[in-house]
Amino acid sequence: MSTKSREVLYGSSIRASAERAKEARKVADKLAVRAWNDRMLGYQGPAQPSPTIGDALNAGCGYLEVRCLGCDTHQTVALDIIRRPKTTPVHELERYLRCKDCSQVRRYPYKRSHLVALRSTKISASDPPSTWWPGER
Ligand SMILES: [Zn+2]
Numbered sequence: 001m002s003t004k005s006r007e008v009l010y011g012s013s014i015r016a017s018a019e020r021a022k023e024a025r026k027v028a029d030k031l032a033v034r035a036w037n038d039r040m041l042g043y044q045g046p047a048q049p050s051p052t053i054g055d056a057l058n059a060g061c062g063y064l065e066v067r068c069l070g071c072d073t074h075q076t077v078a079l080d081i082i083r084r085p086k087t088t089p090v091h092e093l094e095r096y097l098r099c100k101d102c103s104q105v106r107r108y109p110y111k112r113s114h115l116v117a118l119r120s121t122k123i124s125a126s127d128p129p130s131t132w133w134p135g136e137r
Contacts, residue, residue: 029059036090037117042133047091047115053079054086061118064090065130069112070102074129076122091115 032051040047051059056079063076077097084093094115102110121127 026058029055033059033061033118040115040117041130044114044132047094048089050089050091050115051118052087052089053082053084053093056090056118057086059118060120063119063122064093065116065119065123066094066097066113067116067129068099068102068110069114070099070106070110073099073101074116074123075099076119078122090118 065076067074097113098109098111117130123129
C-alpha cells in the first residue's frame with residue numbers, strides 16, 4: 001500500500017483525533033486554572049500544586065496576579081515573557097517575583113509576595129484586581 005492511499009484511508013481520522021486531543025487539553029487546562037484560582041481566592045492557598053506556565057498560557061491566562069506584602073498593591077506578571085521553562089508550575093515563581101517600588105525604596109530586591117490568581121488580562125480600570133471571596137479571612 002502506498003503512503004498516499006494510507007493518507008486517504010487514515011489521514012482525516014488522525015487529524016480529527018489530534019484536533020480533539022488539542023481541544024481536550026485546552027478544556028483540561030482551563031479547568032485546572034479555574035480550580036487553582038478558586039482555591040487561591042476562596043482559601044488563599046495552598047498555592048501548591050499549581051498549573052504550569054504552559055498550561056496557564058494554553059488556557060488563555062497570560063498573567064499571574066500577585067499581591068506585594070510590602071506595599072499591598074496587586075500587580076500582574078506576563079507569563080509569556082518569563083524566562084523559565086513552560087513546565088514550571090506557577091507557584092514556583094513566587095520567590096522570584098520582585099516588587100519594583102519596594103526594591104527601590106529598600107535598596108535591595110524585595111521579593112515577599114502572595115500569589116492571588118491567574119488571569120487573562122492585565123489589571124486595569126475595567127479589569128480591577130481580584131478580591132478574595134467574602135466570608136474568608
Ligand atoms: Zn511592593
